[in-house]
Amino acid sequence: MQENTNQEDPIISIRDVYKSFGDLHVLNGVDLDVYRGENVVVLGRSGTGKSVLIKIIVGLLQQDKGSVNVLGNEVSDLQGKELNELRRKIGFSFQNSALYDSMTVRENLEFPLVRNVANLSKAEVKDQVESVLESVGLSQTINQVPSQLSGGQRKRIGIARTLILQPEIMLYDEPTAGLDPITCIEINELINEVKEKYHTSAIIITHDLTCARQTGDRLAMLLDGKFAMTGTFEEVFASDEERVKSFYDYNFIQ
Numbered sequence: 001m002q003e004n005t006n007q008e009d010p011i012i013s014i015r016d017v018y019k020s021f022g023d024l025h026v027l028n029g030v031d032l033d034v035y036r037g038e039n040v041v042v043l044g045r046s047g048t049g050k051s052v053l054i055k056i057i058v059g060l061l062q063q064d065k066g067s068v069n070v071l072g073n074e075v076s077d078l079q080g081k082e083l084n085e086l087r088r089k090i091g092f093s094f095q096n097s098a099l100y101d102s103m104t105v106r107e108n109l110e111f112p113l114v115r116n117v118a119n120l121s122k123a124e125v126k127d128q129v130e131s132v133l134e135s136v137g138l139s140q141t142i143n144q145v146p147s148q149l150s151g152g153q154r155k156r157i158g159i160a161r162t163l164i165l166q167p168e169i170m171l172y173d174e175p176t177a178g179l180d181p182i183t184c185i186e187i188n189e190l191i192n193e194v195k196e197k198y199h200t201s202a203i204i205i206t207h208d209l210t211c212a213r214q215t216g217d218r219l220a221m222l223l224d225g226k227f228a229m230t231g232t233f234e235e236v237f238a239s240d241e242e243r244v245k246s247f248y249d250y251n252f253i254q
Helices: 050-057 080-087 105-116 122-135 151-163 181-198 209-215 242-250
Strands: 012-021 024-034 039-043 065-070 090-093 169-173 201-206 218-223 226-231
Touching: 012 050, 024 039, 024 050, 024 201, 024 226, 039 050, 039 181, 039 209, 050 065, 050 169, 050 201, 090 151, 105 122, 105 151, 122 151, 122 181, 151 181, 169 181, 181 201, 181 209, 201 209, 218 242, 226 242
Parallel strands: 039 201, 039 218, 090 169, 169 201
Antiparallel strands: 012 024, 012 065, 218 226
């Protein structure tokens, strides 16, 4: 694995992680570090264990073997209140945006804030909702419901709902899936803006190489249940490994 010049301890440290489902071996000795203030893109074809990995990071799944340390906490050791406290520091941007269809945009953003932060006044809630909506460029949608929004707008609102709790870490699960090329570029730009404005660190799960190239400080390629190589976009795709080359060719990047 590439040496990172950042001398700080990693905020996510994954060591020798294995995960199987019956006879299906998904992760086979995964190692990865994520340092403060960087976006790490995890690349791999569908079914290679990318989403399984981030579910382990937030404690939705437990690894069969190995260590996952997040913000100084061994995730598998946490339960109940301690696990919830850690999750509050981690923003999880779901592939389908995970918005409540029966709520307006305002209500979707208010919900996690009121649920997780005690003693906020109505004025404070209003200010935070309006601020985070402005950050994603969608102030005008505040009274709309998700069905009235485009796919790209729903993705942005999903990111806003995650940001409203001011997480230290963002986990993006296929952030550009199902979007047109122009909207994909806008979401990639938003991911970079989030890092700069909110000083987040992120893991970005994707098989979209345009997303990887635009958002990733480092890339990690998942092959056969482990990271075959890490580095910058150029370093990873300079490889002679046939499966890496075919992954590049499949994405039609010129």
